[in-house]
Amino acid sequence: MSAQPGWYDAGVPGQERWWDGAQWTAHARAVAQAAAPMGWFPVPGTADVRWWDGGRWTPYRFRDGKPRPDAFAVEPDNFGVVFGVVFIALGITQGSTYNLSGQPFFAVAPLLFILSGIVWLVGGIRSSQLKKLPAPLAAPMFDPSIRPLPGEVEGPGAGWIPVAGQVTRWWTGSQWSSYIGQKFGVRPTHAGDRSYRAVMAVGWVLGALSVLGVIAGVIVFSALERWTAAAIILPAVILLIVAVLVLVLTHVRRYMMVLPPTPPVVPALH
Numbered sequence: 001m002s003a004q005p006g007w008y009d010a011g012v013p014g015q016e017r018w019w020d021g022a023q024w025t026a027h028a029r030a031v032a033q034a035a036a037p038m039g040w041f042p043v044p045g046t047a048d049v050r051w052w053d054g055g056r057w058t059p060y061r062f063r064d065g066k067p068r069p070d071a072f073a074v075e076p077d078n079f080g081v082v083f084g085v086v087f088i089a090l091g092i093t094q095g096s097t098y099n100l101s102g103q104p105f106f107a108v109a110p111l112l113f114i115l116s117g118i119v120w121l122v123g124g125i126r127s128s129q130l131k132k133l134p135a136p137l138a139a140p141m142f143d144p145s146i147r148p149l150p151g152e153v154e155g156p157g158a159g160w161i162p163v164a165g166q167v168t169r170w171w172t173g174s175q176w177s178s179y180i181g182q183k184f185g186v187r188p189t190h191a192g193d194r195s196y197r198a199v200m201a202v203g204w205v206l207g208a209l210s211v212l213g214v215i216a217g218v219i220v221f222s223a224l225e226r227w228t229a230a231a232i233i234l235p236a237v238i239l240l241i242v243a244v245l246v247l248v249l250t251h252v253r254r255y256m257m258v259l260p261p262t263p264p265v266v267p268a269l270h
Helices: 077-099 104-132 192-222 226-252
Strands: 006-009 015-019 024-030 039-042 049-052 057-063 066-069 159-164 167-171 176-182 185-188
Touching: 057 104, 057 185, 077 104, 104 226, 192 226
Parallel strands: none
Antiparallel strands: 006 015, 015 024, 039 049, 049 057, 057 066, 159 167, 167 176, 176 185
């Protein structure tokens, strides 16, 4: 029960189940899909080189000499579709409610919800389209920028190390790799450091804008413009909640994005 994350015999003829390094998950697949091990492969019929996790293509490409995620990368892809529909529905519902007030300022929050929903929906649909691509047919690609790969051993203690909840990262015995293991597969994180800084910057900017909005709303309220003040403060409060969630969740899960600064202190899940 100490195997590294991967697809293993599920005890059912013709099926394999995903082991996340600590426990079995609900994800299963037909053995026929396991035509190639995980790695960077040319995608048949395209000019792309993508990360194949051993069972499916992922929204991570090797382009211009660097591994990087797609512009809209949502995993699992059904999360993007679900969140997209929910956010758009919330935006439409709030828009209908705010139209009754006759205050045009109230349209800000519904627009934010609808735009967020569109982004989630596009990401989920684009990621789901990868399932339609055929499995790898050529040999995997090896490049210094994508190494060390999962499974590479450079010293004692190599293996999958828990870094955030049930998320693990490959430790070669001498250095961390840019690959993490999750319940839906192994994923590269080469652009994680840049993404982490960008998301944190966005969170702080949203927080600053929301605070300014609340202050402006209070000033307007003191001038007895209550409807206008409410139209400013309500979206600002929503924006503040979003900013706090972005900052807290990103910080808590930072080691999914950036390499840990120190060697592991817990034994590897071999």
